[in-house]
Amino acid sequence: MAGYDYVIIGGGSAGCALAARLSEDPAASVCLLEAGGANKDLLVRMPAGVGNLIKSKNKHNWGFWTEPEPHVDNRRLWWPRGKGLGGSSAINGMIYMRGHPQDYDDWRQMGLTGWSWDDVLPYFRKLEGHHRGECGGLHGASGPLSISAGESDSPFHDALIDAGRQAGYPVTPDFNGASQEGFGRYDLTIADGSRWSTAAAYLRPVLGRRNLTVITAARTTRIVVERGRAVAVEFLRGKTPQRVDVAGEVLLCAGAVQSPHLLQLSGIGDPERLRAAGIATVHALPGVGENLQDHLDVIMNWSTRGLVTAFSATRGLAQLKTGLNYLLRGQGLGRQQFLESGAFVCSREGLSRPDVQIHGVLAVMREHGKVRVNQDGISLHLCQLRPESRGRIVAASGDPLADPLIYANYLASPEDRRVMRACVKIGRDVASQHALDPYRANELFPGASVRTDEEIDAWVRRSAETIYHPVGTCRMGADGDAMAVVDPQLRVRGVEGLRVVDASVMPTLVGSNTNAPTIMIAEKAADMIRGQRPQRSTEGGDSPPQRVAA
Helix, strand or coil, rough: CCCECCCEEEHHHHHHHHHHHHHHCCCCCEEEEEECCCCCHHHHCEEEEEEEHHHCCCCECCCCCCCEEEECEEECCCCCCCCCCHHHCCCCCECCCCHHHHHHHHHCCCCCCCCHHHHHHHHHHHHHEEEECCCCCCCCCCCCEEEECCCCHHHHHHHHHHHHHCCCEEEECCCCCCCCCCEEEECCEEEEEEECCCCHHHHHHHCCCCCEEEEECCCCEEEEEEECCEEEEEEECCEEEEEEEEEEEEEEEEEEHHHHHHHHCEEECCHHHHHCCCCCCCEEECCCCCCECCCEEEEEEEEECCCCCCHHHHHHHHHHHHHHHHHHHHCCCHHCCCEEEEEECCCCCCCCCCCCCEEEECCCCHHCCCCCCCCCEEEEEEEEEECCCCCCEEECCCCCCCCEEEEECCCCCHHHHHHHHHHHHHHHHCCCCCCHHCCCEEEEEEECCCCHHHHHHHHHHHHEEEEECCCCCEEECCCCCCCCCCCCCCCCCEEECCCCHHHHHHHCCCCCCHHHHHHHHHHHHHHHHHHCCCCCHHHHHHHCCCCCCC
């Protein structure tokens, strides 16, 4: 195929945004390669379809598994990752969270110039079409990503927030506002009752551009590097090998699992690991696949009384009615994802920012929805935001169609085990408050038999799962950092014409859901690639935005 100025690998959260921004220049030719399909199905569009998208391997979900995890009873953990246009933004829980400002200031302290909170805030504002408006410079009102408030009228969400207040925690009106800490309502990437993935927000409005080519069902197999430069991308459509040449840059946006895997398949990585997989080394870069971080999560469940939950609202013919009402009229419970309230809290005193996140769910959730629980109830997801444990992604072989090996290495650190133990205690404390008395019945999971620290630790080991936020496997690093895969401009070290633009470049996990930060990275990368002046917090005559506190 003819050469393009930019070839983007992966039409996910970052890839769709990057394709839209780079193709704004009519003189630049852009090709986007996506292994999956268009993702226009009802289940994708309907927020209530999220449970069916996440729980199984399907055309929307790569459905990875980790290798046996030594610190969680040698279990293999389920890792959903989005497949098709929109990537994980097409199957996620639609929570819009940017992270804590200190997360980005930490990146700057690592020597990553241009990645402080003041540097990234303008790009968050640029992407946001926020229901609150500009809100004193903290939000954007005219960006492509529609960000809405939840629509649920269930009393559960207000009761959970009030229970948090009764337990001694603050209440915050905006997790992305002046203070993250406390209980409150989440912002959602939903537009008029429809999931607003990056495919919907960025890509579909610009598909008519003559300089933009989008190829779906294109499974990338290798980045071709000649004389130290990325010159082409090879991919399969069906069983037919194809190749697209690159005049400018290859932009790898395949995510925290597949971006390092594709680098390894292309001979870029640790020579010893490549040799073990039967792959010839093209460029030695030992950090590829290392530094894997993820938010580990436990789900606590309670049965309920006097409360309409997802089970009773959709049981039997009600489920069919919900689907038809949404399909024909765009109305009803199909517009909701049953997860609109939560919190950011500290597991101990003395922390500068919250290290535990809570998602309140108007349903009994077990094992990513794989286990159906036929009763009304509520759940609290509780996850540790800043784990110390580190894992890795490793190519199993040179076969580009084989899944990579995922070693998450959860709970390797004693501190991680302490925080997860604290999560259970926090969940019980909040659930016991008077505000939930009218609705909360019995604790289903972990249950009354789990009380001591040893019993809690054992329950965490046999029950904890990912909450879908892997990052860090192609991490940014300053000059002299031997394990850095990309520089602060996201250029792969030692290879010209190749950048990584997705969650894998994060050096450390942000303290929140990771979809919004991934889109921000793509917005910022677009300016870097085009050589445009970085946007500033005071650009356009705005007053300096309020500094967000802990």
